[in-house]
Amino acid sequence: MSDNKTQYHHGDVPSALLQAALLRIKNEGVEKLSLRALARDIGVSQTAPYRHFKDKNQLLVVLACKGFRELACLKAQQPSPLAFMALIEVGMSYIYFAMEHPEQYKLMFGSKIKHRRDYPELMESGGAAFQVISSYVVKGMEAGVFIDKEPEVLARSCWTTVHGIASLSIDDYFEHITGNFDDFLREQVSLCIRGFMKEPGLLDKQ
Amino acid sequence: MSDNKTQYHHGDVPSALLQAALLRIKNEGVEKLSLRALARDIGVSQTAPYRHFKDKNQLLVVLACKGFRELACLKAQQPSPLAFMALIEVGMSYIYFAMEHPEQYKLMFGSKIKHRRDYPELMESGGAAFQVISSYVVKGMEAGVFIDKEPEVLARSCWTTVHGIASLSIDDYFEHITGNFDDFLREQVSLCIRGFMKEPGLLDKQ
DNA sequence: TCAGAATGTTGACACTGAAAACATTCTAGG
DNA sequence: CCTAGAATGTTTTCAGTGTCAACATTCTGA
Structure with missing residues (x-):
């Protein structure tokens, strides 16, 4: 089901975002974390995260x-x-x-x-x-x-x-x-x- | 020297900024403090603060x-x-x-x-x-x-x-x-x- | 007096969070 | 199997931010 062809659906945006976030805060600090950067990291559009998290705050809460x-x-x-x-x-x-x-x-x-x-x-x-x-x-x-x-x-x-x-x-x-x-x-x-x-x-x- | 006519020079931008900053962080938290808002508060342009503080970080340090x-x-x-x-x-x-x-x-x-x-x-x-x-x-x-x-x-x-x-x-x-x-x-x-x-x-x- | 320092402004750039409108894909019920 | 609607994704847009460069005004000391 998930081949290597470019997919419209990412697969698991939430956990990919969280993983990317942990990596980024470890490297650059929680202060400069941005949702847009995370979206870029996992290869989705800048508003895709909002389908899975109400806002940035909620991602931080998780x-x-x-x-x-x-x-x-x-x-x-x-x-x-x-x-x-x-x-x-x-x-x-x-x-x-x-x-x-x-x-x-x-x-x-x-x-x-x-x-x-x-x-x-x-x-x-x-x-x-x-x-x-x-x-x-x-x-x-x-x-x-x-x-x-x-x-x-x-x-x-x-x-x-x-x-x-x-x-x-x-x-x-x-x-x-x-x-x-x-x-x-x-x-x-x-x-x-x-x-x-x-x-x-x-x-x-x- | 400092009459009530609109002046080009503010008088004391640094301490006015600091005062405004203390007020703002007390009311809205340090997290949402912005230099531009402070500039607005004291009635100067958004880049005026940079004549007195190298950057936002320096104002926070003070x-x-x-x-x-x-x-x-x-x-x-x-x-x-x-x-x-x-x-x-x-x-x-x-x-x-x-x-x-x-x-x-x-x-x-x-x-x-x-x-x-x-x-x-x-x-x-x-x-x-x-x-x-x-x-x-x-x-x-x-x-x-x-x-x-x-x-x-x-x-x-x-x-x-x-x-x-x-x-x-x-x-x-x-x-x-x-x-x-x-x-x-x-x-x-x-x-x-x-x-x-x-x-x-x-x-x-x- | 008047040059240069100090202080101010406008305009721009590259970011950010977030909403609206629209497109695609998945999935469950007929 | 088909298809409507839910999930998921995208583009566009807005308002806000820190900061820089270029330019304007005012102050000050030689």
Whole structure:
């Protein structure tokens, strides 16, 4: 059905657009992404994308959703029986995701997307990403190593810190850090978790 | 010299542009700011701004610098003899600045500005803003309440957390928080500081 | 006074997002 | 199998943008 003769119908414009978009934002940043350039990339007219996405904003929303869903799949890279260590590792994974997909991360958390709250799938996938961190916090609480607070409070604190580290890393605010960058990040995340612990000493002698 | 007759020369295009820009980003967001609109606002031709700013990016840089310089003037709103309490208050002031000038804050830390590192005045004013938090951390260290780490490490951790809270607050990621928002923010900041303290108990019974 | 610097303008170019009107192809119901 | 209507695509057009070049006016110091 799909031979190599020039076709009127492209085949799969939506996913071709998304793929081209991911490539372009990786190379040129989300700031200069244009629908017309994407259309050119995949060889359709400049208005063809509008048959599949209401507008540019909606395409950005889909890209962001994909990112959140990836985030939601994160697991601690070095699983640890110690709940608070596992939480640190999840935080690290989160930061590494951001550093590996900086432009997509900026899209997810920046203000490029307009009227974010009008897109339920975006809210939902974003919430799911948060739940990952949250679940590890809960494990820590069940293990009894964290202070007596609402799990949501700790989870939000952890998420916020990790997001701060990720954002600033991406934008090269830590460029002058000397030494192993992974160590630096881990120290920053640990400092956050330290604030949650009944006995911070457990962390210090690690 | 400057009567009310129509003048060929405007008088002070640069500061008029900056003022108009601050107004526009406050009302419509930094994302849709356009030089041409600013030119219209102040009643000059669309290319007049280019006599005073190399390009749009440079105007954004100046706006961001102004923001950083304001940040650098922050003091704890409720000064406390307890060093760690003062640090918390400075963090709060920082967050409140962000919430009062959300679009300017996004401009300062977002990726709207291109080639940030090519603007020494931006790097410098940004560094000065960081120094405020840093100085309060040092006070805490001198008071002996914080753990034994490089001051820079703690300062950066505090800055990162505060930035994370500010960013997410601005973008309404905490919209579902119930109860007093100021209390929520203060709890988040405190949790961060808690991680620095030799005796977190000091904070708990506060 | 008057030349040159500073500041302003008009007009143009190459982009962009988006809508309207129209063309082609696919697909389901008779 | 045929055919109407839905899907998908195209061309054209509009309004908006950043920025440059060429030209006009005004200010300022020697």
